[in-house]
Amino acid sequence: MSLILRAQVAAAAHDIVPSWPVASFIAVNPLAGHEPRPFETAAGPGVALTRSRDAYLAAADRGRIVDADLEAALAERVPDLSGQLTIGGTNVTAVSVAVLDMKSAQWKPAPAAEPPASWLDEYLATWVSSYLNPDPLWAMPHQQLGFFHAWRTLARRDPSLPRSVRRTVAGLPLEPDAALAWALVRLGVAAEAVTETLRAELQHLPGWVGHIKWRAEKIGDIDLTSYLGVRFTLMAAFGLTPLPPSGGPTRADEAAPTLWDRGEHVARSIGGSRVGREDIASVTRVLATHPVADHPLTWQKAYELHYRSTLVQAVTGTQRTDSRAHLQLVMCIDPRSEGMRRHVEIVPDVETFGFAGFFGVPVRFTRYGARGTVNSLPALLTARHHLTEHPTDSARAQAQVARGRARDALRRSTHRADSGTTTPFALAEVSGWLYGAISILRTLAPTLQARLHRSLTPSAAILESTVTIVDAFTLEERAAMAETAVRMMGIVRFAPLVVLAGHGSESMNNLYQSALDCGACGGNPGAANARASAAIFNDPDVRAVLETRGIRIPSDSVFLAAEHNTVTDAITLLDRHLIPPSHVDAAGTFERIQRTAAELLVRERARDLPGASPRSPARVRARAHDWAEVYPELGLAGNAAMIIGPRQMTRGVDLDRRVFLHSYQTELDPGGAALETIMTAPLVVAQWINHQYYFSALNPATLGAGTKTIHNAIGTIGVLAGHTGDLRRGLPWQSVGLGDRLFHEPMRLTVLIQAPLDTIGRIVSRNQVLRNLLDNDWITLTARNDHAAAWHQYTPYGWTVAPIALEGS
Amino acid sequence: MTMNNLTKMTRLEVVVPARDAPAIRELITSAGATGYTSVSGVSGIGHHGQHSGALLFNEYDTLTMLITVLPPDNAGELIDAVHELLSTSSGVMFVSETYVSRPDYFQ
Numbered sequence: 001m002s003l004i005l006r007a008q009v010a011a012a013a014h015d016i017v018p019s020w021p022v023a024s025f026i027a028v029n030p031l032a033g034h035e036p037r038p039f040e041t042a043a044g045p046g047v048a049l050t051r052s053r054d055a056y057l058a059a060a061d062r063g064r065i066v067d068a069d070l071e072a073a074l075a076e077r078v079p080d081l082s083g084q085l086t087i088g089g090t091n092v093t094a095v096s097v098a099v100l101d102m103k104s105a106q107w108k109p110a111p112a113a114e115p116p117a118s119w120l121d122e123y124l125a126t127w128v129s130s131y132l133n134p135d136p137l138w139a140m141p142h143q144q145l146g147f148f149h150a151w152r153t154l155a156r157r158d159p160s161l162p163r164s165v166r167r168t169v170a171g172l173p174l175e176p177d178a179a180l181a182w183a184l185v186r187l188g189v190a191a192e193a194v195t196e197t198l199r200a201e202l203q204h205l206p207g208w209v210g211h212i213k214w215r216a217e218k219i220g221d222i223d224l225t226s227y228l229g230v231r232f233t234l235m236a237a238f239g240l241t242p243l244p245p246s247g248g249p250t251r252a253d254e255a256a257p258t259l260w261d262r263g264e265h266v267a268r269s270i271g272g273s274r275v276g277r278e279d280i281a282s283v284t285r286v287l288a289t290h291p292v293a294d295h296p297l298t299w300q301k302a303y304e305l306h307y308r309s310t311l312v313q314a315v316t317g318t319q320r321t322d323s324r325a326h327l328q329l330v331m332c333i334d335p336r337s338e339g340m341r342r343h344v345e346i347v348p349d350v351e352t353f354g355f356a357g358f359f360g361v362p363v364r365f366t367r368y369g370a371r372g373t374v375n376s377l378p379a380l381l382t383a384r385h386h387l388t389e390h391p392t393d394s395a396r397a398q399a400q401v402a403r404g405r406a407r408d409a410l411r412r413s414t415h416r417a418d419s420g421t422t423t424p425f426a427l428a429e430v431s432g433w434l435y436g437a438i439s440i441l442r443t444l445a446p447t448l449q450a451r452l453h454r455s456l457t458p459s460a461a462i463l464e465s466t467v468t469i470v471d472a473f474t475l476e477e478r479a480a481m482a483e484t485a486v487r488m489m490g491i492v493r494f495a496p497l498v499v500l501a502g503h504g505s506e507s508m509n510n511l512y513q514s515a516l517d518c519g520a521c522g523g524n525p526g527a528a529n530a531r532a533s534a535a536i537f538n539d540p541d542v543r544a545v546l547e548t549r550g551i552r553i554p555s556d557s558v559f560l561a562a563e564h565n566t567v568t569d570a571i572t573l574l575d576r577h578l579i580p581p582s583h584v585d586a587a588g589t590f591e592r593i594q595r596t597a598a599e600l601l602v603r604e605r606a607r608d609l610p611g612a613s614p615r616s617p618a619r620v621r622a623r624a625h626d627w628a629e630v631y632p633e634l635g636l637a638g639n640a641a642m643i644i645g646p647r648q649m650t651r652g653v654d655l656d657r658r659v660f661l662h663s664y665q666t667e668l669d670p671g672g673a674a675l676e677t678i679m680t681a682p683l684v685v686a687q688w689i690n691h692q693y694y695f696s697a698l699n700p701a702t703l704g705a706g707t708k709t710i711h712n713a714i715g716t717i718g719v720l721a722g723h724t725g726d727l728r729r730g731l732p733w734q735s736v737g738l739g740d741r742l743f744h745e746p747m748r749l750t751v752l753i754q755a756p757l758d759t760i761g762r763i764v765s766r767n768q769v770l771r772n773l774l775d776n777d778w779i780t781l782t783a784r785n786d787h788a789a790a791w792h793q794y795t796p797y798g799w800t801v802a803p804i805a806l807e808g809s
Numbered sequence: 810m811t812m813n814n815l816t817k818m819t820r821l822e823v824v825v826p827a828r829d830a831p832a833i834r835e836l837i838t839s840a841g842a843t844g845y846t847s848v849s850g851v852s853g854i855g856h857h858g859q860h861s862g863a864l865l866f867n868e869y870d871t872l873t874m875l876i877t878v879l880p881p882d883n884a885g886e887l888i889d890a891v892h893e894l895l896s897t898s899s900g901v902m903f904v905s906e907t908y909v910s911r912p913d914y915f916q
Contacts, residue, residue, distance in 0.1 A: 003886045007836060378867075381866060381869075382868060
């Protein structure tokens with residue numbers, strides 16, 4: 001085994017972002033490997049960083065970008081652009097000259113088309129999917145030998161390979177390292193060029209390569225050395241020379257006019273026929289500071305600044321009130337919670353808070369009737385605590401598990417009969433009428449079918465149970481979790497009823513279901529974490545410890561867990577058997593408030609949801625059970641900002657379900673430890689999600705998963721577009737667009753924080769992840785010391801007063 | 810201090826971003842090292858500036874220090890491999906002589 005070669009493979013794969021399986025979809029920035037470098041350097045083959053010129057001009061026409069935004073963007077990107085000049089007797093500013101140029105100069109959008117797959121890519125994709133598919137009709141033989149060895153054993157008899165290649169394969173070393181080393185020598189790759197050559201080949205099949213990297217770290221049944229071993233030995237056997245992927249990044253100025261032409265056009269648009277050569281020369285000197293290649297990102301910056309200006313102006317400066325609320329609702333920072341919180345807060349004495357949807361309780365969770373466990377925690381963490389649940393009626397639970405096993409056995413045998421060679425005919429004869437009737441019912445009356453299914457499958461009913469927090473955590477751990485949550489959220493006074501609502505989505509026939517669940521819970525519904533958190537807060541021992549730390553939870557305060565269904569907008573109270581009699585009325589009041597809020601929110605969402613009408617909320621809710629529905633909900637489409645601060649900043653403001661809202665009070669966090677946790681965890685997760693949407697919207701063919709309508713699942717690993725090819729990355733088109741139109745506005749995350757600027761600055765300076773994101777323009781940060789202070793913008797050189805300018809909108 | 814009853818070994822300390830630690834761990838185990846120590850969330854100041862150390866809800870963006878000890882004859886290839894890996898990513902490696910009382914644990 002060559003250690004140097006292993007190191008070269010690891011170095012070549014360094015910037016590749018691991019790709020989670022679709023069953024536990026984790027939103028990631030597909031270009032995260034570029035984050036240590038400026039955003040504008042991340043463009044590559046088939047990767048666009050911005051929208052097209054036409055899209056920006058259309059945005060300018062409808063007032064979505066105004067001249068003040070362009071001027072602010074230019075001031076930020078081209079600080080030298082200042083002063084005035086006289087063109088044909090007219091005085092103009094240099095910035096306005098550059099704005100005129102941006103509106104007139106042509107540039108070519110970077111193509112985001114998928115590069116054509118080579119024969120080798122198709123061949124490798126077939127073998128990798130055969131090896132990894134957990135549920136194929138015919139399992140790949142020799143899987144236990146590992147990918148390279150299994151392929152080598154089978155490829156010797158693969159009739160799709162020429163005889164000479166098969167002979168070469170038969171003579172290959174058994175170990176992938178040795179085979180890769182042999183192939184590199186055979187291909188004549190010089191020692192100093194090995195890493196670059198490997199890196200270039202890893203750019204082919206980026207979906208499979210990203211998933212193999214994830215698998216190598218989390219499961220270990222395949223690694224990139226094995227994959228490259230197969231790839232390079234085939235290349236050597238066929239005599240293919242390693243080449244970088246075709247079609248390097250397209251420069252925006254490829255189709256641009258010359259600097260003189262630009263200058264003349266702008267000068268004449270200002271001074272008309274009075275313009276002379278000296279005027280044109282003056283203009284060209286200005287325009288030279290802002291070449292056409294920089295125009296796309298300046299447009300994008302202006303597009304984002306306009307949104308930020310609108311957002312900052314909407315945020316109010318109201319101070320906190322100290323009266324005790326009757327009800328407090330804590331929801332995930334997910335932008336979908338914003339709509340629910342806004343409608344619930346119509347009732348005056350209701351307070352809401354935003355917190356990461358795992359409620360600070362990272363667990364691996366096992367349900368009493370489940371086959372396995374789920375890691376219900378952010379992808380940034382490793383599961384260290386195992387939470388289980390215990391049904392209160394164990395005899396009933398055992399009976400239910402037995403019924404569930406019988407159902408599973410029936411389902412498995414039906415699946416086997418359905419997947420065999422001849423048995424499907426017999427199955428269709430015997431049970432086709434039943435499945436046909438169910439299919440018709442499911443198609444024409446999905447809600448009725450779902451109701452019938454629930455009533456006929458008692459094994460799926462949820463039994464009364466409790467989660468085992470005492471087994472999962474020590475008292476000190478429980479108290480620390482509760483204290484952290486209180487300080488991060490900034491709860492000063494506790495209401496008699498505090499509802500902790502996780503969230504989950506509900507849809508049928510949706511391979512991307514996990515992408516609609518809670519990102520902070522590892523792409524799972526957040527009910528388990530909410531239940532554990534409520535149990536921790538209700539624990540008298542925990543409350544006693546908290547009191548010694550200055551956090552007093554009144555004895556009449558009760559915490560209840562709930563789950564927000566983001567398709568139907570119902571919030572269901574969980575563990576109802578644990579509601580004390582004294583709080584039954586309060587729980588009922590909450591349910592009434594929530595039902596009203598849900599009705600309003602469903603109608604509001606129906607305005608944006610393709611094919612929906614605010615007049616028929618029932619049909620919006622029915623999408624949860626409709627197996628033909630490709631838009632069960634819009635997920636986090638539109639996400640654009642994150643606000644960290646007290647809810648008083650945004651209460652009563654319609655943020656259009658576009659903002660991650662994390663509650664925070666400086667007063668409860670004098671040292672800034674809670675703010676550092678927020679900025680290094682929830683903010684990072686929000687940024688991952690934001691960039692996933694950003695790049696899936698701009699590059700649906702290469703960094704997005706394309707349209708759902710042609711997806712084929714590879715087990716629970718991922719999807720292919722069609723029957724072969726690369727594993728698709730990112731979000732499907734139905735998460736960001738409709739027809740050929742985007743409904744997600746691709747904007748890099750705008751972060752607003754209300755906290756002392758020096759505290760924020762210290763946190764940024766000691767965390768490289770934040771320095772990378774901010775100094776390299778992957779996100780922006782605007783902050784103010786308190787509710788009465790001016791907004792300041794973070795720059796690598798310090799804080800500057802944030803340009804908040806609107807014009808004509 | 811006497812080293813009479815101790816055996817000379819080579820000690821490697823590698824500090825890398827936590828996301829790069831699996832690759833280093835793989836190299837260490839592939840080199841035949843019988844074990845390693847992993848310290849997550851290390852803090853300090855280096856070439857890329859300050860690092861705050863352990864973060865409450867983010868193990869992914871912290872630094873990890875990996876320490877391994879192996880016989881000098883086996884160390885060269887691992888040192889070359891880690892050097893190669895660090896040539897394209899951030900991280901530092903410290904190599905030093907060390908002495909152990911139970912050499913059989915490290916061979």
